[in-house]
Amino acid sequence: MTDSIDLTDPSVEHTDPSVEFTEVGVDDTTIADVVAVLESGRYVKGPVLERFEQQFAEKAGVDHAVGVSSGTAAILLALQAAGVGPGDDVFVPGHTFFATASPVLSLGANPVFVDVNPETYTMAPSELASAVEDAENPAAVVPVHIYGGMADMQGIRAVADEHELFVLSDSCQAHFASRDGETAGAAGDAGAFSFYPSKNMTVAGDGGMVTTDDAALAEDMRRFRNHGRGDDGVHRSLGLNYRLDETSAAVGLGQLAKxxxxxxxxxxxxxxxxxxxxxxPEVTTPTEPDGGFHVYHLYVIQVPDRDALRDHLADEGIDTGIHYDTPLHEHPAIAERVGDVDLPRSEALADHIVSLPMHPNISEAEVEYVARTIVEYYR
Ligand SMILES: Cc1ncc(COP(=O)(O)O)c(C=O)c1O
Known part of the structure; x- marks a missing residue:
């Protein structure tokens, strides 16, 4: 190891200083794998990425996985490969992160916002059905498995099948969550994943993956991530650079095992x-669908007096978050493009949600302390 890169630095990844670094961070095997990549001199388009893609596809239960530079790139390339373009309507939930919708706009398509089920926080199939009826050029839907709990994909797929919509399962917060016997990555025509450092698994930097059973779609995405270049060196389509590095893939492989x-x-x-x-009674806790496995990227409750509760928890030394406090369609960059949108349930959620501390090594005592502080606050 060189002096300049200390991959063992706990500040990179660690959430709880009392926990052994190897429990949540990058272990010795991964560090050795990264060093081997550095020493090999092969930093992109190499065998480590191929191995990461194969193992990711296997775990997700799909035929193909394509490593890319971020979750945003995963969404963009999947929609591009599906042929989404100017004038197409793409249905996205009102309650999600910006990057579910921004690639739609980048492709010149129209994001059509669909309200969510406030119990599951995910796109409501009935709302999708009515939005599709009103749309001029329905092309695709991007349900989001927000916080790590899967959307009602059977309900969403029923609408999508009827209207021939491409289904991109935004699994950026739901690595290996499952429902009705399928993982988030296998629940649509394609699945998009993020490896941003706060996610359930990371590549110690930015990275992403697209999963699919469709060989032609996978091939298109492999071209689009590399300047539209085919194996013969000819550029038959446009593409940019959305590649995932070998060092990132080495970290990803280590994380995948855990x-x-x-x-x-x-x-x-x-x-x-x-x-x-x-x-x-004041607290609404998250729900888990029957026959589903929720991976709790975030643990999000709803309360009537969110800001007062957060202040109280902060006074007691407990950090909380809000994901997300502005409904997507109200961000200026989107509002100025889509105009007025009315999503009462997504808008109400934004005022009441609080994300409680959650990480893979949170202890029973920590959870008890946070819960007891909330119980006593409302007593
Ligand atoms: C729901 C959702 N979609 C898309 C993204 C975009 O992923 P990335 O930050 O890797 O581009 C994220 C991650 O931040 C996300 O949470």
Whole structure:
């Protein structure tokens, strides 16, 4: 190892200084793998990415996985490969991160905002059905498995099948979540993942992946991520540079081996929160669909007095977050392009949600402290 890159620096990844770094961070095997890549001199388009893609596809239960430079690139390239372009209507939930909709606009298509089910925070199939009826050029739908809980994909696919919509499953917060026997990445025509450092697994930087069973779609995305260049060196389509580096792939492989155990830990911690908070009528806890596995990227409750509760928790040394406090269609960059949109449920959620502390190694005592502080606040 050189002096200049200390991949063991706990500040890079760590969320709890009392926890052994190897529990949530980059372990010795991964560090050795990264060093091997550095020493190999092959930094892009190499065998480590291929191995990462194969193993990711296997875990997700799909035939192909295509590594890209971010979750945003994953969404963009999947929609581009599906042929989404100017004038197309693409349905996105009102309650999500900006990057679910910005690639739609980048392709010249129209994001059509669909309200969510406030219990699951995910796109409501009935709302999708009515939005599609009103649309001029319905082309695709991007349900988001927000916070790590899967959307009702059977309901969404029923509408999509009827209207021949391409289904891109935004799984950027839902690595290996499942519902009705399928993972988030296998639940649509394609699935998009982010490896941004706060996600359930990372590449220690930016990165993303697209999953699909469609060989032609995968091939198009591989071309688009590399300047539209085919194996023969000829550029038959446009593309930019959205490649995922070999060092990133080496970190991703190490994380892939552990992400399911981390997800289990998150799920257990969430169960403890839900059990303890059940006695507080003011608190609405997140729901898990029957036959589903929620990977709790975030544990998000709803309360009537969100800001006052957050202030109280901060006074007690507990950090909380809001994901997200402005509904997507109200951000100026989007509002000025799509005009007035009325999504009462997404708008109400934005005023009431609070993200409680959640990470793979949160202890029973930490969860108990946060829950007890909330219980006592409302007593
Ligand atoms: C729901 C959702 N979609 C898309 C993205 C974009 O991923 P990235 O930040 O890797 O571009 C994110 C991550 O921030 C996300 O949470």
């Amino acid at each position: 992400v399911e155990r981390w997800n289990e830990n998150r799920n257990v911690a969430a169960g403890r929160y839900t059990e303890r908070l059940a006695e507080v």
